[in-house]
Amino acid sequence: MAEAPSLREGLDLYMNAYMALTSCRTEHGAVPWTAVAQYAKFYSFDLEQLDDFVFYCSELDAEYRLWEKATDPKKVGGIGKNNGNNRSRGIR
Numbered sequence: 001m002a003e004a005p006s007l008r009e010g011l012d013l014y015m016n017a018y019m020a021l022t023s024c025r026t027e028h029g030a031v032p033w034t035a036v037a038q039y040a041k042f043y044s045f046d047l048e049q050l051d052d053f054v055f056y057c058s059e060l061d062a063e064y065r066l067w068e069k070a071t072d073p074k075k076v077g078g079i080g081k082n083n084g085n086n087r088s089r090g091i092r
Contacts, residue, residue, distance in 0.1 A: 014056040017043070021057070029065045031057055 007015060017039055024035040036057050040050045 018057055018060050030061050
């Protein structure tokens with residue numbers, strides 16, 4: 001990543017775990033809670049770590065979906081999208 005943010009100490013655990021789960025995305029772009037919970041169980045996260053992990057995954061997914069929508073020309077409103085042509089696709 002060209003402009004990767006620096007993480008506070010200890011957050012790399014969650015970022016690395018989230019990146020490992022990106023292949024589990026559903027067709028809606030989200031990493032399912034079940035994948036997050038399974039990962040946490042496999043790596044023996046305690047309840048506080050699981051709670052934090054679910055929070056961070058949710059926040060990262062929300063940002064990822066916003067970024068994807070803004071940069072994917074196939075998504076409604078994405079860069080390069082001809083929004084005037086949406087009516088032929090049933091989108092108003």
